Amino acid sequence: MxxxxxxxxxxxxxxxxxxxxIAIRSTPGTAARWRTCFQTSGSIGTPxxxxxTSGPRSTGRSTECVALRVWVTAVCFxxxxxxxxxxxxxxxxxxxxxxxxxxxxxxxxxxxxPTERGEVGAAAVDGKVYVVGAYSGATNSNDAYDPVTDSWQxxxxxxxxxxxxxxxxxxxxxxxxxxxxxxxxxxxxDSSYAYDPASDSWSARAPMPTARGALACAVVxxxxxxxxxxxxAGDTGANEVYDTTTDTWTDAAPMPTPRDHLASASLDGLVHxxxxxxxxxxxxxxxxxxxxxxxxxxxxxxDLPTGRSGIGAAVLAGRIHVxxxxxxRTFEQNEAYDAATDTWTTFAPLPTPRHGLGVVxxxxxxxxxxxxxxxxxxxxxxxxxxxxx
Numbered sequence: 001m002x003x004x005x006x007x008x009x010x011x012x013x014x015x016x017x018x019x020x021x022i023a024i025r026s027t028p029g030t031a032a033r034w035r036t037c038f039q040t041s042g043s044i045g046t047p048x049x050x051x052x053t054s055g056p057r058s059t060g061r062s063t064e065c066v067a068l069r070v071w072v073t074a075v076c077f078x079x080x081x082x083x084x085x086x087x088x089x090x091x092x093x094x095x096x097x098x099x100x101x102x103x104x105x106x107x108x109x110x111x112x113x114p115t116e117r118g119e120v121g122a123a124a125v126d127g128k129v130y131v132v133g134a135y136s137g138a139t140n141s142n143d144a145y146d147p148v149t150d151s152w153q154x155x156x157x158x159x160x161x162x163x164x165x166x167x168x169x170x171x172x173x174x175x176x177x178x179x180x181x182x183x184x185x186x187x188x189x190d191s192s193y194a195y196d197p198a199s200d201s202w203s204a205r206a207p208m209p210t211a212r213g214a215l216a217c218a219v220v221x222x223x224x225x226x227x228x229x230x231x232x233a234g235d236t237g238a239n240e241v242y243d244t245t246t247d248t249w250t251d252a253a254p255m256p257t258p259r260d261h262l263a264s265a266s267l268d269g270l271v272h273x274x275x276x277x278x279x280x281x282x283x284x285x286x287x288x289x290x291x292x293x294x295x296x297x298x299x300x301x302x303d304l305p306t307g308r309s310g311i312g313a314a315v316l317a318g319r320i321h322v323x324x325x326x327x328x329r330t331f332e333q334n335e336a337y338d339a340a341t342d343t344w345t346t347f348a349p350l351p352t353p354r355h356g357l358g359v360v361x362x363x364x365x366x367x368x369x370x371x372x373x374x375x376x377x378x379x380x381x382x383x384x385x386x387x388x389x
Contacts, residue, residue, distance in 0.1 A: 104346075104347050104348035104389070105334075105347050105348045105386055105387055105388040105389050106348060106386070106387055106389075107348060107350075107351050107384055107385065107386055108384070108385045108387075109351075109382075109383065109384060109385070110145070110147075110150055110367065110383035110384065110385050111145075111150045111151055111152060111383060112381040112382065112383060113131065113143060113145075113152060113369065113370055113381040113382075113383060114141075114143055114152050114154055114381070115134075115137060115138045115141060115143075115381065116137065116370070116379040116380050116381045117131070117133075117134035117135075117137060117138065117141060117370040117379050117380075117381070118134060118135050118136070118163075118354075118355075118356040118357075118370060118371055118372035118377070118378055118379035118380070119133070119134065119135035119163040119164050119356035119372070120132060120133050120134055120163075120165075120356065120357070120358050120369070120370045120371070121133050121162075121165040121166055121167030121176060121179070121358065122167055122312075122358025122359065122360050122369055122370075123167040123168050123169040123174055123175075123360060124169050124360045124361065124362050125169040125171075125172060125173065125174050125197060126172055126197065127146075127147070127148070127362055127363075128144045128145060128146050128147075128197075128362075129144065129145040129147070129358070129360045129362060129367050129369065130142065130143070130144050130145075130155075130167065130169070130174050130195070131143050131144075131145070131358050131369050131370055132158055132162070132165065132167055132174075132176055133158060133161070133162040133163050133164075133165045133176075133179060134161075134163055134370075134379065135163040135164070135182075135356065135372075135377055135379070136163075136182075136377055136379065137379060139158075139161030139162065139163060139182050140157040140158040140159075140160065140161045140162070141154075141157060141158070142154075142155045142156060142157050142158055142195070143155065144197070145367065145369065145383065147362050147363070147365070147367065147385075155195075155197075155200055156195070156200045156201060156202060158176065158193070158202065159191075159193055159202050159204070160181060160183070160189075160191070161181065161182050161183055162176070162179035162180065162181060162182075162189070162191075163179060163180050163182060163186070163213070164179050164180045164213040164214040164215075164230075164261075164356075165177065165178055165179030165180075165213065166178050166179070166215050166216065166217035166226060167217070167358075168217045168218075168219050168224045169219075170219055170222060170224070170244050171244075172196070172197065172198065173194050173195065173196060173244070174194070174195040174197070175192065175193070175194055175195075175205070175224060175242070175244065176192070176193045176194075176195070177191075177192045177193075177208055177215075177217060177224065177226055177242065178190065178191070178192075178208055178211070178212050178213055178215050178226065178229065179191075179213045180213035180214070186213070187211075187232070188211040188212045188213045188229070188230060188231055188232055189211050189213070190207040190208045190209070190210065190211035190212075191204070191207055191208075192204070192205040192206060192207060192208055192242065193205060205242075205247055206242070206247050206248060206249055207249075208226060208240055208242070208249060209238075209240050209249050209251065210229075210231055210236060210238040210240060211231060211232060212226075212228075212229035212230055212231040212236060212238065212260075213229055213230055213260075214228075214229050214230045214260035214261045215227060215228050215229030215230075215260070215262075216228055216229070216262045216263055216264030216273060216276075216313075217264060218264040218265055218266040218271045218272070219266055220266050220269060220271060220293055222243065222244050222245050223241050223242065223243050223244065223293075224241070224242040224244065225239060225240075225241055225252070225264070225266075225271050225291070225293075226238070226239075226240050226241075226242065227239050227255055227262070227264050227271070227273050227291075228255055228258065228259050228260060228262050228264075228273060228276065229260050230260040234258075235258040235259055235260050235278045235279070236254075236258050237254035237255035237256065237257065237258040237259075238251075238254060238255075239251070239252040239253060239254050239255055239291065240252065241293075252291070252293070252296055253291070253296045253297060253298060255273055255289055255291070255298065256289055256298050257278075257280075257281070257285075257287045257289060258278060258280075259276035259277060259278040259280075259281060259285055259287070259309075260276060260277060260278065260309075261275075261276050261277045261309035261310045261311070262274060262275050262276030262277075262285070262309070262311070263275055263276075263311040263312055263313035263322055263359075264313060265313040265314060265315050265320045266315075267315055267318075267320055267339055268339065269292075269293065269294070270290050270291065270292055270293075270339075271290065271291040271293065272288065272289075272290050272291075272301070272313075272320055272337070273287075273288070273289045273290075273291065274287075274288050274304050274311070274313060274320070274322055274337075275287070275288075275304045275307065275308055275309060275311050275322065275325065276309050276311075277309035277310075281307075282327075283308075283309055283326070283327040283328070284306075284307035284308055284309070284327045285304075285307055285308075285309060286303040286304040286305070286306070286307035286308075287300075287303065287304075288300065288301045288302060288303050288304055288337070289301070301337070301339070301342055302337070302342045302343060302344060304322060304335065304337075304344070305333075305335050305344045305346070306325075306331065306333045306335060307327075308324075308325030308326065308327055308331050308333070309325060309326060309327065309355075310324070310325050310326040310355030310356050310357075311323065311324055311325040311331075311355070311359075312324060312357050312358060312359025312368070313359060314359045314360055314361040314366045315361055316336075316361050316364075316365075316366050316386075316388055317364075317388050318338070318339075318340075319336035319337060319338050319345070320336060320337040320339075321334060321335070321336045321347065321359070321366055321386070322334075322335050322336070322337070323350050323357070323359050323366070323368055323386075324350055324353065324354045324355055324357050324359070324368070324371060325355050326355030326356075326372070326375045326376075327375070328375065329353075329375060330353040330354055330355050330372070330373060330374060330375060331350075331353055331355070332349040332350045332351075332352075332353040333346070333349060333350070334346070334347040334348060334349050334350055334386065335347070347386075347388070348386070350368060350384065350386075351384055352373060352380070352382045352384060353373065354368070354370075354371030354372060354373055354380060354382065355371055355372050355375065356370075356371050356372050357369060357370055357371025357372075358370055358371070364387060364388075365385050365386060365387050366385070366386040366387075367383065367384075367385055368382075368383070368384045368385075368386065369382070369383050370382070
């Protein structure tokens with residue numbers, strides 16, 4: 001009688017269900033002998049076709065081997081079902097863990113920018129996000145992103161190439177202040193410009209008293225607070241206030257810790273200056289100082305948990321989110337400050353770590369645009385959108 005071979009798939013992995021030797025009692029003739037009927041390597045990944053082993057061609061052996069093989073196959077099938085079930089359950093658990101990020105929020109990708117850029121200025125005007133300047137490449141670029149249509153529009157370029165500039169939106173006007181001019185060896189400038197989206201045109205405004213780049217800006221009412229930065233004399237704590245209604249500048253109490261590449265945001269009428277770099281604090285400054293325009297005084301607040309520079313900040317749901325940054329590497333941190341409790345909370349990290357990026361709030365989301373993915377002169381066209389839970 002010919003041997004019976006089971007039709008077993010050759011690609012499916014063998015689960016660890018029959019380790020070592022399995023022997024049955026074979027009964028051809030009068031003498032009882034043990035013969036190997038089924039043998040595996042005992043490791044997942046052994047082809048099922050290798051499970052067949054040769055033996056005497058006896059009716060007793062074939063019948064018992066077939067019976068055993070059917071039984072083993074049933075056990076293996078059950079284990080495969082269990083294995084798949086475990087995989088499904090582990091996937092469910094993984095999804096549940098992601099969903100339970102809770103306060104971590106979530107990220108989406110937006111349409112990429114028309115050009116790759118870094119060390120930009122960015123601000124929102126009438127629901128659109130404007131990104132201006134760049135360290136290299138299109139240094140006078142001016143592009144607008146529409147969150148509703150997820151699309152970009154290229155607009156009238158800056159009057160001059162700039163990087164490390166400050167941008168702020170008030171009413172229907174975009175303001176650009178300071179920065180470094182690449183046409184003169186990245187020298188700090190004192191220029192101020194206003195952009196009118198309705199006419200797609202730029203106009204010069206009163207120059208800033210202290211020429212500087214890598215500064216931070218915050219808006220309170222109709223005024224723009226230009227804070228810190230790198231001036232011809234080095235890092236400065238300059239705090240100069242631009243009144244957009246009168247086109248004039250006034251000096252305010254200087255920031256106690258001079259630094260550049262910092263971030264700033266206004267919350268409940270106060271101006272927060274966070275992080276940055278200087279010879280004193282190094283590349284990973286965590287200093288957090290708060291300016292009160294009413295009393296013209298500064299106070300300290302809880303330090304940024306992850307010190308860094310080249311960062312951006314924006315307010316969402318009553319918290320100041322500080323994103324990205326650089327030192328010896330680029331940072332993915334998304335840390336948010338709650339002024340009511342003077343505490344920081346870690347949120348879902350920036351998917352693409354960057355520095356010199358634009359960080360702007362529109363509606364219920366923070367838009368993180370452009371920025372270098374490596375420390376130093378690097379650029380990208382990445383747009384990532386954060387929403388809190």
